[in-house]
Amino acid sequence: MGAVVTGLRVAADKDTGVAVVTLDRPHRLNAIDLALRDELVSAWRELRFDDTVRAVVLTGAGERAFCTGLDRDTDVPQPDSPYMADDPLLHVGPKSCNLWKPVIAAVNGMACGGAFYLLGESDFLVADPAATFFDPHTTYGMVSAYESVLMAQLMPHGEAARTALMGTAERLSAERAHAIGLVTELTGPGGALTAATAAASVIAGYPAQGVQGTVRALWAAKEAAVQRGFAQAPHLVALGNLPPERQTELFRSRRPEFRLR
Numbered sequence: 001m002g003a004v005v006t007g008l009r010v011a012a013d014k015d016t017g018v019a020v021v022t023l024d025r026p027h028r029l030n031a032i033d034l035a036l037r038d039e040l041v042s043a044w045r046e047l048r049f050d051d052t053v054r055a056v057v058l059t060g061a062g063e064r065a066f067c068t069g070l071d072r073d074t075d076v077p078q079p080d081s082p083y084m085a086d087d088p089l090l091h092v093g094p095k096s097c098n099l100w101k102p103v104i105a106a107v108n109g110m111a112c113g114g115a116f117y118l119l120g121e122s123d124f125l126v127a128d129p130a131a132t133f134f135d136p137h138t139t140y141g142m143v144s145a146y147e148s149v150l151m152a153q154l155m156p157h158g159e160a161a162r163t164a165l166m167g168t169a170e171r172l173s174a175e176r177a178h179a180i181g182l183v184t185e186l187t188g189p190g191g192a193l194t195a196a197t198a199a200a201s202v203i204a205g206y207p208a209q210g211v212q213g214t215v216r217a218l219w220a221a222k223e224a225a226v227q228r229g230f231a232q233a234p235h236l237v238a239l240g241n242l243p244p245e246r247q248t249e250l251f252r253s254r255r256p257e258f259r260l261r
Contacts, residue, residue: 006035006036006039007023007024007025007032007033007035007036007039008021008022008023008024008036008039008040008043009021009022009024009061010022010043010046010047012050012052012053014052016200016201016204016205017052017053017054017055017201017204017205018053018054018055018056018057018197018200018201018204019047019050019053019055019056019057020056020057020059020193020197021040021043021056021057021058021059022059022060022061023036023058023059023060023061023066023067024061025061025071026060026061026062026064026065028068028071029064029065029067029068029109029110030060030061030062030065030066030067030068031067031068031069031070031071031072032067032069032070032071032074032088032089032092032114033070033071033073033074034074034076034088037088037089037092040092041091041092041097044093044094044096044097044099045097045098045099047094047099047101048097048098048099048101051208053101053204054101054203054204054208054211055101055102055103055104055200055201055203055204055211056094056099056101056102056103056104056200057103057104057105057106057193057196057197057200058094058103058104058105058106058118058122059105059106059107059108059192059193059196060107060108060109062108062109063108063109063130064109064110065108065109065110065111066105066106066107066108066109066110066111066115066131067110067111067112067114067115067118068110068111068112068113068114068115069089069112069113069114069115069116069117070088070089070113070114072248072251074088076088085234085237085238087146087233087234087237089114089117089146090117090146090230092114092117092118093117093118093120093121093122094121094122095121095219095223096121100212100213100215100216100219101208101211101212101215102123102200102203102211102212102215103121103122103123104122104123104124104125104126104196104199104200105118105119105122105124105125105126105196106126106127106128106192106193106195106196106197107119107125107126107127107128107131107133107174107183107192108127108128108130108131108192108193109128109130109131109132110131110132110134110171111131111132111133112132112133112134112135112136113135113136113137113147114147116135116146116147116150116151116154117146117147117150119150119154120147120149120150120151120153120154120226121150123215123218124184125177125182125183125184126183126184126185126187126192126195126196126199127174127177127178127183127185127186127187127192128174128187128189128190128191128192129174129175129186129187129188129189130174130189131174131177131183131192132171132172132173132174132260133163133171133172133177133182134163134166134167134168134170134171134172134258135147135148135151135163135164135167136167136168137164137167138164138165138166138167139167139168139169139250139254140167140242140247140250140251140254141241141242141246141247141250142237142240142241142242142247143236143237143239143240143241144164145229145232145233145234145236145237146229146230146233147164148160148161148164148229149225149226149229149230149233150226151163151164152225152229153222153225153226154182155177155180155181155182156180156181159172159180159182168254168255168258169258169259170258170259170260170261171258171259171260171261172261173260173261174186176261185199
């Protein structure tokens with residue numbers, strides 16, 4: 001692997017057994033459009049079959065953002081039925097694609113909204129001091145359903161609830177994220193990718209069967225809760241989301257001020 005595609009770079013080091021997957025749309029703050037969604041799904045599935053890759057690092061290009069969720073300019077076609085709503089990011093993460101190799105997220109800049117689909121299916125997070133975490137859904141008249149379910153697995157309930165409910169008014173600092181256990185290692189400036197890759201290299205040096213079994217066991221500890229939450233999510237979104245035109249109006253009138261905590 002190592003080919004450059006539209007919005008994703010995958011570079012595998014066969015000596016260390018580590019692949020670095022980079023969201024590569026810095027001009028859009030690494031927001032995910034449908035093309036990038038499809039590329040992520042393909043990359044995770046290809047990595048399942050590449051035995052030279054034994055650990056993965058996931059990061060975002062540029063300094064401003066790890067990922068800002070679904071690109072708001074993306075048109076998501078929907079069936080004309082309340083029973084068949086499609087969430088475009090539902091299968092964007094590695095676990096959803098049945099990849100049981102360890103994935104370490106190296107977070108730089110903003111990680112918000114739909115970024116939690118990726119963070120929630122990573123095995124642990126390493127962050128740059130400038131990283132921030134927030135969920136804008138409520139600000140724009142949207143239900144944070146899938147994201148909240150995943151956030152609830154990553155941090156204490158009160159922190160997940162506050163992050164989901166406060167919307168764009170607050171951002172969780174890297175220091176606070178480290179203090180509550182969302183982030184396992186807080187690096188020096190610009191050091192997240194290096195630190196995550198170093199950890200991945202250690203893990204990749206262990207026998208793959210034991211590592212992958214451990215990844216699967218750890219996910220088993222929380223997947224039942226995720227599945228139960230996701231089962232409710234489509235109904236909650238359908239009931240609680242404002243019409244798209246009203247969401248757009250709120251988005252365009254947003255205020256940039258926020259409290260960093």
